[in-house]
Amino acid sequence: TLSPYGVHQKHGQISNQRRQFSNTYISVEMDDATGVAVMKMKRPPVNSLNLELLTEFAISLEKLEIDRGCRGVILTSAIPKIFSAGLDITEMCGKNADHYGEFWRALQEMWLKLYGSNMVTIAAINGSSPAGGCLLAVSCDYRIMADNKKYTIGLNETQLGIVAPFWFKDIMTDTIGHRATERSLELGMLYSPTDALKIGLVDEVVAEDKVLSTASAVMAQWFAVPDHARQLTKSMMRKPNLDRLVTHREADIKNFVSFISRDSIQKSLQIYMEMLKKKGS
Numbered sequence: 044t045l046s047p048y049g050v051h052q053k054h055g056q057i058s059n060q061r062r063q064f065s066n067t068y069i070s071v072e073m074d075d076a077t078g079v080a081v082m083k084m085k086r087p088p089v090n091s092l093n094l095e096l097l098t099e100f101a102i103s104l105e106k107l108e109i110d111r112g113c114r115g116v117i118l119t120s121a122i123p124k125i126f127s128a129g130l131d132i133t134e135m136c137g138k139n140a141d142h143y144g145e146f147w148r149a150l151q152e153m154w155l156k157l158y159g160s161n162m163v164t165i166a167a168i169n170g171s172s173p174a175g176g177c178l179l180a181v182s183c184d185y186r187i188m189a190d191n192k193k194y195t196i197g198l199n200e201t202q203l204g205i206v207a208p209f210w211f212k213d214i215m216t217d218t219i220g221h222r223a224t225e226r227s228l229e230l231g232m233l234y235s236p237t238d239a240l241k242i243g244l245v246d247e248v249v250a251e252d253k254v255l256s257t258a259s260a261v262m263a264q265w266f267a268v269p270d271h272a273r274q275l276t277k278s279m280m281r282k283p284n285l286d287r288l289v290t291h292r293e294a295d296i297k298n299f300v301s302f303i304s305r306d307s308i309q310k311s312l313q314i315y316m317e318m319l320k321k322k323g324s
């Protein structure tokens with residue numbers, strides 16, 4: 044073990060087997076010949092991240108992390124046109140403090156596993172990806188987005204009357220820089236794929252039907268680097284952000300619970316949900 048987050052070398056096993064495991068909201072297809080797992084979110088209609096999905100996500104990643112045949116994960120969506128709508132707003136509305144705490148802890152757990160993963164993680168963003176959806180993408184090593192101007196990505200929390208927590212902000216800053224993050228977060232900006240590429244929020248924009256094949260090709264490039272060297276470098280780059288959340292984890296939960304329980308915040312979220320529902324009808 045080379046880091047507190049469990050760095051260890053993965054050995055690809057040469058076989059023609061594809062293994063599949065599926066939970067309610069996550070399916071994983073592991074290709075033993077390539078060492079690549081494709082992990083798909085499948086919670087219609089918009090892959091909003093509820094407690095169960097977050098828990099399944101963390102468990103699936105943990106399984107892959109200890110699977111010596113798996114060196115990389117492509118994260119994508121089984122729902123057409125949507126990568127993820129971010130956190131399930133109904134988990135943050137009209138519930139009690141214990142529920143909010145449990146929900147936030149599950150989100151933190153998922154993030155620590157994804158951002159702290161030793162595997163190569165590539166987001167194949169095949170649809171819209173606001174807020175928590177953007178967090179998933181930005182937590183990966185590389186982002187490929189489908190070229191469709193109807194899709195958007197960004198941290199739009201302020202548009203809902205809520206605030207992106209420090210660990211969302213930290214990795215956004217690391218990705219697009221301080222000034223762009225300040226503007227982006229204050230205004231709750233959502234970017235088209237082309238604009239996201241311009242500011243470095245995604246690494247590549249490709250035709251919709253090429254997102255997965257591009258992810259596989261990029262994975263092969265990353266696999267050409269010796270695992271131990273890449274993993275140690277990743278750990279060195281990401282450790283400060285991981286440590287910061289681990290150190291302040293309980294305070295972060297407390298902060299979230301007290302913020303989200305405020306009447307004014309509950310009202311803002313209800314109005315936003317009603318607006319979403321009206322738009323859909």
Ligand SMILES: CC/C=C\C/C=C\C/C=C\C=C\CC(=O)SCCNC(=O)CCNC(=O)[C@H](O)C(C)(C)COP(=O)(O)OP(=O)(O)OC[C@H]1O[C@@H](n2cnc3c(N)ncnc32)[C@H](O)[C@@H]1OP(=O)(O)O
Pocket residue numbers: 088089091125127128129130131132133171173174175176199200203205206207208298299302303316319320321322323324
């Ligand atoms: C001081 C600081 C201290 C601590 C930190 C404090 C607070 C931080 C707190 C929280 C951070 C949260 C991060 C988040 O992720 S919040 C979620 C933000 N997400 C969004 O804004 C996305 C909203 N959705 C959309 O924009 C669209 O749905 C879409 C672009 C993803 C898809 O559009 P479609 O037209 O295809 O689909 P719709 O008709 O809009 O939706 C279908 C259906 O789904 C419901 N829905 C959509 N998004 C969500 C969601 N995030 N949660 C729950 N439900 C959602 C929508 O209402 C429709 O439902 P009906 O079919 O009408 O019932």
